[in-house]
Amino acid sequence: MSNIQDKVVIITGASSGIGEATAKELAVKGAKLVLAARREDRLKKLQEEIQSNGGQAVYKVTDVTKYEQVEELAAFALKKFGTIDVLINNAGVMPHSFLYKKKVEDWDKMIDVNIKGVLYGIAAVLPTMRERKSGHIINLSSVAGHFVGAGSTVYAGTKFAVRAISEGLRKEEYANNIRTTIISPGAVDTELPSAITDMDLKPGIDEIYKGAIAADRIARAIAFAIEMPGDTAINEMIIRPTRQER
Ligand SMILES: NC(=O)c1ccc[n+]([C@@H]2O[C@H](COP(=O)([O-])OP(=O)(O)OC[C@H]3O[C@@H](n4cnc5c(N)ncnc54)[C@H](OP(=O)(O)O)[C@@H]3O)[C@@H](O)[C@H]2O)c1
Numbered sequence: 553m554s555n556i557q558d559k560v561v562i563i564t565g566a567s568s569g570i571g572e573a574t575a576k577e578l579a580v581k582g583a584k585l586v587l588a589a590r591r592e593d594r595l596k597k598l599q600e601e602i603q604s605n606g607g608q609a610v611y612k613v614t615d616v617t618k619y620e621q622v623e624e625l626a627a628f629a630l631k632k633f634g635t636i637d638v639l640i641n642n643a644g645v646m647p648h649s650f651l652y653k654k655k656v657e658d659w660d661k662m663i664d665v666n667i668k669g670v671l672y673g674i675a676a677v678l679p680t681m682r683e684r685k686s687g688h689i690i691n692l693s694s695v696a697g698h699f700v701g702a703g704s705t706v707y708a709g710t711k712f713a714v715r716a717i718s719e720g721l722r723k724e725e726y727a728n729n730i731r732t733t734i735i736s737p738g739a740v741d742t743e744l745p746s747a748i749t750d751m752d753l754k755p756g757i758d759e760i761y762k763g764a765i766a767a768d769r770i771a772r773a774i775a776f777a778i779e780m781p782g783d784t785a786i787n788e789m790i791i792r793p794t795r796q797e798r
Pocket residue numbers: 564565566567568569570571588589590591592594614615616617642643644645646665692693694695736737738739740741742743744745
């Protein structure tokens with residue numbers, strides 16, 4: 553039997569891209585999914601698709617920048633399925649811009665979703681995972697969590713932070729049998745770059761994304777990390793298009 557079968561998995565940012573692809577991949581492998589994002593129509597459609605293919609999924613509209621809502625999401629998962637085995641902190645935004653353009657609202661958004669959202673997710677599931685001495689927290693960083701490019705400064709800052717938080721979490725919780733995984737994708741074909749409004753950057757980004765890989769590649773890597781026997785933690789993976797340099 554797959555080590556994914558019957559695991560209760562919360563996925564934030566499940567309404568599109570990597571989150572949606574991961575939900576489909578894990579549903580086929582028998583996970584009990586709790587889908588979260590802000591766009592209810594997308595979540596409902598995904599839930600229906602999973603269910604019509606024989607999978608198990610519930611959803612809860614959640615804004616990860618609101619601490620109470622993330623706590624409610626964890627409580628919802630516990631109520632529906634009785635336990636939380638895996639949290640995938642996947643929700644993220646990437647409105648790249650040069651610093652001198654002072655797109656302060658975009659900076660705030662990235663910090664709120666990409667950093668605080670991850671921390672709120674960790675806070676919401678740690679008590680039950682610590683109590684059970686079992687769990688797995690998977691955080692989406694990026695190649696931008698390893699390298700900083702001009703124009704991706706704030707985004708890279710948030711993704712470096714995700715890696716730092718994940719490593720701190722590992723050090724604090726490995727003895728409680730809680731696994732941690734950092735997933736750092738390169739260019740993946742999703743809605744993510746559509747938030748970029750800095751037209752000086754857009755052509756360069758569009759060029760990079762011409763070589764983007766499909767979101768199911770990341771979903772399969774996430775499934776691999778979950779599938780590993782419980783005594784083995786895949787702590788970090790970088791997954792790039794073969795033809796991507798950085
Ligand atoms: N695509 C890439 O090339 C790439 C590369 C490296 C890393 N990543 C990372 O992968 C993760 C997934 O991104 P993606 O590529 O799949 O992009 P995407 O298609 O734009 O998906 C982003 C998801 O995050 C959700 N989200 C945004 N703000 C939210 C909020 N406040 N509360 C709850 N959910 C929120 C969105 O749902 P709603 O709008 O419905 O809330 C959406 O489901 C992100 O962390 C991203 O940084 C992506």
